[in-house]
Amino acid sequence: MSLLEVTDVRSGYGRIEALHGVSLHVDEGEAVTIIGSNGAGKTTLLKTIAGHLRPTAGRVVLAGQDITTWSPEKRTRAGIGLVRRAARSSRPAGHRPPVARRLHASARREGPRRRRPHARPLPHPARAVQQLAGTLSAASSN
Incomplete structure (x- = not known):
């Protein structure tokens, strides 16, 4: 089968x-x-x-x-899901998609923020681009 x-x-x-x-x-x-x-x-x-x-x-x-x-x-x-678009492998080294560039620029501009004691910090945007989508939420148990 x-x-x-x-x-x-x-x-x-x-x-x-x-x-x-x-x-x-x-x-x-x-x-x-x-x-x-x-x-x-x-x-x-x-x-x-x-x-x-x-x-x-x-x-x-x-x-x-x-x-x-x-x-x-x-x-x-x-167990069936649709992933809208995978990252292209033909991009030059160091190239970031526009969203990742905006996230990275935003993180640098805003600087450190006060954290709520129960909140887990999000990864730096440059590392987040490499993560699996299901692990990106700060609310996730990972």
Whole structure:
């Protein structure tokens, strides 16, 4: 049995169908790459698998369970999530994305602040850029 099965999925935006009967399966421990030109339907496929788009036909099955009608939140709890954009590896060394630059500049400008006794300090923005998203919250238990 596949960990993830997408069978004859049709999906799109309004009356525009971007996926025309797409099928794939991912076995446990397997890594799959989706490659295609701009407009080929890569993001549409991932949004459909994650539940952000409803397929007009076909099925999405996770570990034998049909999740086609599940909400994105329920799919996330089951282990399926959508990461909007990964950092590009072609950036020059030392290049920071604009948000990280603004965070870094803001931290230098504001200087030290009074901390509430129960608050955990946030990491320096230059280190935060390298952290996993789920570990960034000061409220997290990590």
